Amino acid sequence: MAYFRSHVLVSNDPAILKEGGAEVKDALLNEIRKNKLSGEVEIIDTPRISDGKQGPEIMVYPEGYHYIGLSAADIPFLVEEQFLKGRAVEKFLAPTPREKAQELRAPTPKEVRVVLRNCGKINPENIEEYIAENGYVALAKVLTECTPDDVLAIIKASGLRGRGGAGFPTWLKWDLTKKATGSPKYLICNADEGDPGAFMNRSVLESDPHSVIEGMIIAAYTIGASQGFVYCRAEYPIAVKTLNIAIEQARNYGLLGKNIFGTDFSFDMEVRKGAGAFVCGEETALISSIEGKRGEPYPKPPFPATQGVFGKPTNINNVETYANIPQIIFRGPEWFASMGTEKSKGTKTFAMAGDVKQTGLIEVPFGITLREIVYDVGGGIKDDKGFKAIQTGGPMGGCLPSMYLDLPVDYESLTSAGSMMGSGGMVVMDEDTCMVDIARFFMEFTQAESCGKCVPCRVGTKRILEILTRICDGKGKDGDIETLEMLCSQTIENSLCGLGKGAANPVISTLKHFRSEYEAHIYDKKCPAKTCKALIHYEINPEKCVGCTMCARNCPVNAITGSPKQTHVINPDICIRCGICKQVCNYEAVVVT
Amino acid sequence: MTSQTEIAVSVTEAVQNALDYYEKKEEELIPILSKVNRELGFLPQEALEQISEKLKVPKSKVKSVASFYHMLSTKPLGRHVIKFCENAPCHVAGGGEIWSALKDATHLQAGETSPDGKWSLVTTSCLGLCAVGPVMVIDGDVYGNLTVDKVPEILGRYE
Numbered sequence: 034m035a036y037f038r039s040h041v042l043v044s045n046d047p048a049i050l051k052e053g054g055a056e057v058k059d060a061l062l063n064e065i066r067k068n069k070l071s072g073e074v075e076i077i078d079t080p081r082i083s084d085g086k087q088g089p090e091i092m093v094y095p096e097g098y099h100y101i102g103l104s105a106a107d108i109p110f111l112v113e114e115q116f117l118k119g120r121a122v123e124k125f126l127a128p129t130p131r132e133k134a135q136e137l138r139a140p141t142p143k144e145v146r147v148v149l150r151n152c153g154k155i156n157p158e159n160i161e162e163y164i165a166e167n168g169y170v171a172l173a174k175v176l177t178e179c180t181p182d183d184v185l186a187i188i189k190a191s192g193l194r195g196r197g198g199a200g201f202p203t204w205l206k207w208d209l210t211k212k213a214t215g216s217p218k219y220l221i222c223n224a225d226e227g228d229p230g231a232f233m234n235r236s237v238l239e240s241d242p243h244s245v246i247e248g249m250i251i252a253a254y255t256i257g258a259s260q261g262f263v264y265c266r267a268e269y270p271i272a273v274k275t276l277n278i279a280i281e282q283a284r285n286y287g288l289l290g291k292n293i294f295g296t297d298f299s300f301d302m303e304v305r306k307g308a309g310a311f312v313c314g315e316e317t318a319l320i321s322s323i324e325g326k327r328g329e330p331y332p333k334p335p336f337p338a339t340q341g342v343f344g345k346p347t348n349i350n351n352v353e354t355y356a357n358i359p360q361i362i363f364r365g366p367e368w369f370a371s372m373g374t375e376k377s378k379g380t381k382t383f384a385m386a387g388d389v390k391q392t393g394l395i396e397v398p399f400g401i402t403l404r405e406i407v408y409d410v411g412g413g414i415k416d417d418k419g420f421k422a423i424q425t426g427g428p429m430g431g432c433l434p435s436m437y438l439d440l441p442v443d444y445e446s447l448t449s450a451g452s453m454m455g456s457g458g459m460v461v462m463d464e465d466t467c468m469v470d471i472a473r474f475f476m477e478f479t480q481a482e483s484c485g486k487c488v489p490c491r492v493g494t495k496r497i498l499e500i501l502t503r504i505c506d507g508k509g510k511d512g513d514i515e516t517l518e519m520l521c522s523q524t525i526e527n528s529l530c531g532l533g534k535g536a537a538n539p540v541i542s543t544l545k546h547f548r549s550e551y552e553a554h555i556y557d558k559k560c561p562a563k564t565c566k567a568l569i570h571y572e573i574n575p576e577k578c579v580g581c582t583m584c585a586r587n588c589p590v591n592a593i594t595g596s597p598k599q600t601h602v603i604n605p606d607i608c609i610r611c612g613i614c615k616q617v618c619n620y621e622a623v624v625v626t
Numbered sequence: 627m628t629s630q631t632e633i634a635v636s637v638t639e640a641v642q643n644a645l646d647y648y649e650k651k652e653e654e655l656i657p658i659l660s661k662v663n664r665e666l667g668f669l670p671q672e673a674l675e676q677i678s679e680k681l682k683v684p685k686s687k688v689k690s691v692a693s694f695y696h697m698l699s700t701k702p703l704g705r706h707v708i709k710f711c712e713n714a715p716c717h718v719a720g721g722g723e724i725w726s727a728l729k730d731a732t733h734l735q736a737g738e739t740s741p742d743g744k745w746s747l748v749t750t751s752c753l754g755l756c757a758v759g760p761v762m763v764i765d766g767d768v769y770g771n772l773t774v775d776k777v778p779e780i781l782g783r784y785e
Contacts, residue, residue, distance in 0.1 A: 047768035048758055085758045086771055229713030232754035267660070267697055268753050308656050309696030311751060325655035326687075327694040343653075386715035386756045393757050428714070460714050474717065482751075484694075 037075040039116060042092040042153070045078040045271070046085055053104055054089040060108035061091070070116055077156040080239045080271065084393070087127065100125040140396070143409050145372060147380045148233075148356045149396045152240040157275050160282040163243040169288060171362035175251050176294045181211060184255040188358070191366035192378030197223055197314075197351035198426065198455040199531075200377070200444035206348060209338035211256040213346035220258040220302075221342065221349040222249055224265040224272070225319060227311040228427030229478065231458035233382035234352035236394055238265070238272035241356070242279035246302070248355030250288065251362065253300040256348050261302030264319050267309060276304050311482035314456075315530045316349045318484065329486045330530035351456070353382060373399035377443035381457060387424075388415045388463035397442070404438040407461055419464035422546070424471070426455030428478045429535025431542030432468060451542045453535070467564035468547040469554050473501035475539040483532065490533030493524030497540060507567035509555035518544065563625045566610040570626050573614075575600040577622035584614035584623060640665040641676045652683050655691055659698050668699040696751065704739045704746035706784045708732070709763040712749045715756035720773075724760045727777045744784075 043058050058076070065074050082092050087101035098121050100111065107125065114122045140146055155162035163169070175184055189204040210218060222245060226234040237245060249261050265273050280302060283289045291299045305323050312318045313328040320342045322328040341347020357379060361369045370378045377399040383406070386392050390412035397406060403423055407413070414420050422432040425442075431452030433440070440446050444454050462471065480494040497520050500513055521537035521544075528534050544551060553559045560568040573584070573593075580598040585591075592608040595601030603614070603623075615623040635643075644661040648654040658677060663669050669692050678685040692698050710728055712721055734740055734747040755761045758770030769780055 046755075046758075046770075048755070048761075048770035051767060051769065081757070226754065227751060229752035230715040230756050231752075232756060235754040266751075268751060306657065306660065307695075308660055308698055309751060310694060322656065323653070325651075325653040325691070327691055329694075384756065386759075387718045392715075424714075460718065462718075474714065478713065 037073055039074045040094040040156075041074060041076050042079040042082060042094070043076055044080070044082050044085070044090055046081040049081070049085055049089055052088050056105040057089040057091070057103050057108060060105040061112070064108050064112040065116070068112060068117060070112075074116055075156075078158070079153060079156075080236065082153070083127070090127070096121070099127040101127045141410050143401060143405055144396055145380050145398050146396050147360055147369075147372075148237060148244070148353050148382055149241075149394065150360075151244065152236055155241065157240045157242055158278050160243060160279065160286060163241070167363055168243055168359070169247055171359040172247050172250055172288065173294060175254060175362060176296050176298060181255045181257070184251065184362075185211070187362060187366050188255075189366075191361045191369040192373070192376075193354065193357055193361060193369065194377065194444065195351060196353035196357070196381065196456070198453065198457075200454060203350065203354055206338065206350070207252060207256050209336070210258075210346050210348040213339045215339070215344075215346045217260060217345060218256055218258040219342045219345055219347040220249055220253045220256065220261040220300075221316075221319065221323070221337075221347060222261070222263040222352060222355055223314065223316065223319060223349055224263050224269075224276075224352050225307055225314040226269075226352070226456060227266060227314045227482075228456050228458045230386045230460055231384045231427060231456050233384050233394055233457050235269050235272050237352055237356050237382075238269070239275050242276045243283065244356040244359055245276075245352055246279055246283055246289070248358035249302060250293070250300055251358050252348060252350065252355065254298050256346075258348065259300055261300065262323055262342070263302065263304045264307060264313070264323060265304055266307045266313075273304055273306055280304070310484070311478075312484045312530070312532050315532060317530065319349070320347065327484070329484045330532075332529060353457075374441060374443045376445055381442070381454070383457045383459050385411050385459045385461065387459075387461040388418065388466070389413070389461040390415055399443045400441045402439050402441055403433070406442065406459070407438070411461065414461065414463050416463075420461070421464045421466050422462045422468065422471075424452075424460040424462065424475075424539070425458070426453035426535075426538070427458045428475045428482075429453070429532065429538050430455050430458075431538045432462070432471065432546065433542070434546040451545060452538070465562055465564070467505075467560055467562035468543040468550050469501065469560075470505055470562075470564050472540045472543045473498065473505050476501055476536070479532065479536040483536070487527075487529040487533060489524050489527035490529065490536060493520055493528070493533070494536050496520055497524070497537065501540070504551065504554045505560075505565045505567065507554070507558050507565070509551075511555070513555055514544065514548070514551055569610060570605055571603050571608055571610060571612070571614060572624055572626055573601050573603055574622050574624055577620050579620055579622075581619070583617050583619065587613050587617045589613065635665055637666065637670055637672045638676065641673050641680070645677075645680055650681055652681060655681065655683065655688065656695070659688075659692055659695075663698050668702050670702075671700075674700075702739070704743050706744060706765050707746045707748065708781075709748055709750035711751075711753055711755075711759065711761045713752040713756075715752070716759035716761055719759040721760035723774055724762070724772045724777065727774045728762070731777055731781055 082090050089103045090101040092099050111122050185204050193203045194200040289301050307313050310328045313322045315330045318328040318330040323342050337347040373379050380396050380398050382396045395410050422434050424432045437450050447454050476498045480498045483490045483494050485491045521541050524537050553561050563569050578600045585593040592604045593601050640662045644658045648657050662673050674688045678688045732745045739746040760772045761770045
């Protein structure tokens with residue numbers, strides 16, 4: 034392995050590349066070459082360094098200097114100062130890099146990085162960097178010192194549970210496939226991370242793919258599988274590319290293929306790309322898709338462990354589950370089990386989005402409270418507004434109000450509170466969010482993604498959405514809430530797969546915790562959060578209006594009348610409630626009622 | 627910027643390319659359809675029939691798979707396809723306004739193609755780029771941190 038004195042991470046994020054990132058990288062390579070530094074400074078592509086709002090950026094290690102807002106013209110000076118003279122270039126340094134919102138920031142004291150430990154630290158396209166971080170040591174130990182039963186015992190002792198959301202004990206799943214009769218056996222990594230707002234798996238695949246590959250090889254050895262698939266969604270082109278490079282390198286190093294580490298064990302794997310269907314994250318639908326069919330789920334049993342892909346015993350785990358395996362073997366199950374709660378061990382990655390100051394990826398031990406996640410890790414609510422709800426578990430999760438802020442996060446407690454762990458999306462909502470609109474919004478998603486195979490899900494989601502839309506449009510009527518409750522429970526009880534069974538969760542949880550908002554929409558024809566357009570009115574406060582004409586000039590439908598220096602008036606019959614007048618008014622004279 | 631039609635090849639050629647690239651097996655149907663879709667911009671009836679014949683898979687099955695996945699299109703699309711993310715994180719970040727601006731600028735509703743064949747406007751499932759939302763993709767070019775002001779300028783880059 035070649036040694037470099039400096040490593041420079043360059044963001045290859047598509048959005049950054051568009052904003053001049055490609056030119057910056059070219060200039061950097063050029064200057065490094067020109068100054069004969071190629072053997073000393075290594076340029077590494079990385080998904081993203083910060084939130085990407087600061088233009089092309091690079092990160093220089095070991096110093097950890099984060100340079101932002103770069104253009105190609107800045108590079109010669111930067112290279113001379115940084116790499117020839119060895120000093121930081123103050124004018125490009127990011128102001129307080131650790132306080133800025135970043136996709137993957139420096140961890141806060143409440144965070145523990147197990148799955149994300151290598152992300153942003155190593156070059157994902159170089160297997161040697163992974164090996165240097167004790168990569169593939171666990172695999173060597175397993176193949177040379179352990180029987181499959183030994184591995185099962187280690188995983189059992191660790192208490193690892195499926196990170197895809199259901200939380201099924203990993204060792205038990207492996208044991209079922211191991212004991213199943215049928216040959217060959219298959220291993221699948223579910224990388225169809227479709228929950229809106231969840232991008233933890235993308236980050237792991239793009240920045241530490243070998244941890245997933247190593248975990249899969251260990252699993253394959255344990256259950257006796259000879260062929261593996263990573264089913265990755267097509268929306269993640271960089272993850273697919275990085276993974277393919279990593280698989281090829283592992284093959285070249287003899288870590289995949291025949292007689293791994295000189296043992297009798299042979300295993301190989303390939304990437305299968307999805308074609309855009311949310312339901313394919315459901316394991317039976319995913320299997321149908323790998324077989325080249327419509328990605329429709331089928332009833333269980335038979336479970337994939339006995340009859341999975343091509344009718345053979347198949348083990349399916351999520352990206353994050355596999356990424357935990359090498360660390361459990363390497364550092365021991367006791368270390369892993371020392372983190373978390375009684376029933377949920379280890380850490381969990383979450384993607385935090387919404388009205389929180391620091392959005393992005395986090396990894397926290399189980400047992401941390403929602404309050405710690407929102408306020409300590411996330412830095413609190415944007416603009417210091419009030420907290421209203423947190424939605425966990427993706428589009429099929431539930432919305433939890435402030436009374437649950439001190440809830441310790443683990444599989445059981447989230448479920449008992451009426452939400453779920455899910456894959457790890459978290460959307461934080463501030464006091465200005467309309468919960469009926471949010472329920473409608475999530476239902477719109479599930480209704481569109483329902484594959485249509487079973488009636489309760491296909492028709493149930495449609496009818497629920499119709500009622501919610503009507504309520505938001507101000508046409509709600511007495512009895513709607515009861516009908517919603519009936520439809521929700523029917524859809525949950527009778528649907529075939531997890532999508533339908535979870536589809537009504539956002540509605541049920543908002544009905545439970547924010548019922549008064551539904552009632553205000555239906556009976557008072559008011560939207561308390563002032564979000565639903567049909568239920569709000571824009572008015573001009575005559576005491577604040579100075580008659581600057583700004584609103585009237587910007588109104589797209591000419592609904593505002595008034596002469597200069599006179600109070601203006603909005604005609605509610607013409608107004609389309611676009612809110613532009615409120616945005617452009619410099620005197621806060623436009624109010625929403 | 628690659629337009630959808632620049633790389634136009636004949637239907638037969640596109641089908642043959644895909645069949646040469648992948649194994650002629652039923653389980654490769656989705657990769658094959660994806661490749662043909664990428665080359666032709668959509669999946670014409672003729673392509674589905676040829677694939678059905680070559681793979682010895684019933685036409686009904688090929689059609690049912692082609693119409694199931696969002697990324698496969700059985701209708702011709704515009705020269706440039708705007709895929710806008712309207713999922714929760716982008717929505718919370720102000721995606722609704724961007725979506726209205728896109729609809730106004732292209733005079734299209736979701737799923738429509740302009741009469742002159744320039745634009746198609748569709749929504750996409752979450753791209754996992756939530757940290758830079760709202761996000762849209764035009765012909766594979768990703769644009770993040772969108773504001774209403776940026777929309778006309780970005781659309782103006784496409785012929």
